[in-house]
Amino acid sequence: MAETSQPTTPAPEYREHTAKSHDGILFAVISLVLVLGGVGTALLPILGLPPLLIGVGIVVGLVGLGLSFGLTMVAPNEAQVVQLFGRYVGSVRTDGLRWVNPFTLRKGISTRIRNHETSVMKVNDASGSPIEIAAVIVWQVEDTARASFEVDDFVEFVSIQTEAAVRHIAGYYPYDSYDADTSRSLRGSADLITEELSREVGERVQAAGVKIVESRFTHLAYASEIAQAMLQRQQASALIAARQEIVEGAVGMVDRALTRLSAENVVELDEERKAAMVSNLLVVLCSDRPASPVVNTGTLYQ
Numbered sequence: 001m002a003e004t005s006q007p008t009t010p011a012p013e014y015r016e017h018t019a020k021s022h023d024g025i026l027f028a029v030i031s032l033v034l035v036l037g038g039v040g041t042a043l044l045p046i047l048g049l050p051p052l053l054i055g056v057g058i059v060v061g062l063v064g065l066g067l068s069f070g071l072t073m074v075a076p077n078e079a080q081v082v083q084l085f086g087r088y089v090g091s092v093r094t095d096g097l098r099w100v101n102p103f104t105l106r107k108g109i110s111t112r113i114r115n116h117e118t119s120v121m122k123v124n125d126a127s128g129s130p131i132e133i134a135a136v137i138v139w140q141v142e143d144t145a146r147a148s149f150e151v152d153d154f155v156e157f158v159s160i161q162t163e164a165a166v167r168h169i170a171g172y173y174p175y176d177s178y179d180a181d182t183s184r185s186l187r188g189s190a191d192l193i194t195e196e197l198s199r200e201v202g203e204r205v206q207a208a209g210v211k212i213v214e215s216r217f218t219h220l221a222y223a224s225e226i227a228q229a230m231l232q233r234q235q236a237s238a239l240i241a242a243r244q245e246i247v248e249g250a251v252g253m254v255d256r257a258l259t260r261l262s263a264e265n266v267v268e269l270d271e272e273r274k275a276a277m278v279s280n281l282l283v284v285l286c287s288d289r290p291a292s293p294v295v296n297t298g299t300l301y302q
Contacts, residue, residue: 012207016145019082019090024071024097031071034064070102079144080106091144109144113213116159120219123167125186127174130223133186135194136216137162137201143209154208161204169197175222190217 038061044053080092083105117136125131141147147154177185194215202212
């Protein structure tokens with residue numbers, strides 16, 4: 001079994017942790033009350049109250065408006081990455097209306113399960129034969145901090161690293177195994193190799209905070225320029241294997257026939273006639289066409 005070398009990636013600098021957040025509905029009500037109260041206070045001088053209330057009302061209204069800037073909506077299977085003056089302060093995963101520091105910046109990242117299917121790539125397998133291969137990777141963002149700050153674009157990063165891993169795995173195994181020394185092949189051991197592919201892609205994209213759920217080959221074939229020759233090779237291998245089974249079965253049947261004839265004293269055959277009988281039976285049993293019997297009207301030795 002071939003062993004693939006594992007890629008090395010730098011240790012991630014950021015780890016996801018939970019940001020401080022509060023019930024957004026409560027703060028939405030407080031913000032609305034402050035804005036309405038500020039507007040109402042600012043209008044009181046119309047009724048003859050001191051003009052100082054105008055300034056108080058404006059301040060109260062601005063405070064309520066400022067509090068509203070901290071409201072953020074978190075959808076199911078989504079996270080809000082929170083930054084304060086450029087510094088990562090945490091992620092909010094609780095869905096619904098939440099309230100965080102109004103001076104922070106928030107960026108939404110989907111944590112839903114996604115599919116990525118590679119294009120059909122032409123690579124050389126372990127035996128040097130050109131093959132066409134494609135795979136689909138099921139992945140999910142596991143760490144929103146690393147997905148945001150460790151790589152430039154985590155979606156593109158997953159795409160490129162998946163293609164690199166598929167090429168790397170395909171070059172370590174032959175398309176098909178034709179001898180007992182080859183324990184694995186891309187066609188014969190697809191389940192085991194796709195598990196190995198999942199592990200390698202997972203290690204490559206770990207720095208981006210991405211988890212690989214599953215991987216599968218969606219296309220696997222010889223390249224068009226050698227497909228016909230390889231088809232003939234597969235047909236020849238299958239024919240040889242079938243002939244071996246036929247010969248083994250025919251030899252067993254002939255042996256049982258001779259043993260039974262001898263045990264029941266049906267006819268006595270010398271070594272020459274036994275050899276002739278064995279030859280005839282093997283021709284009949286191993287031929288790929290119906291045999292035409294020849295009736296001997298003379299004696300056994302004529």
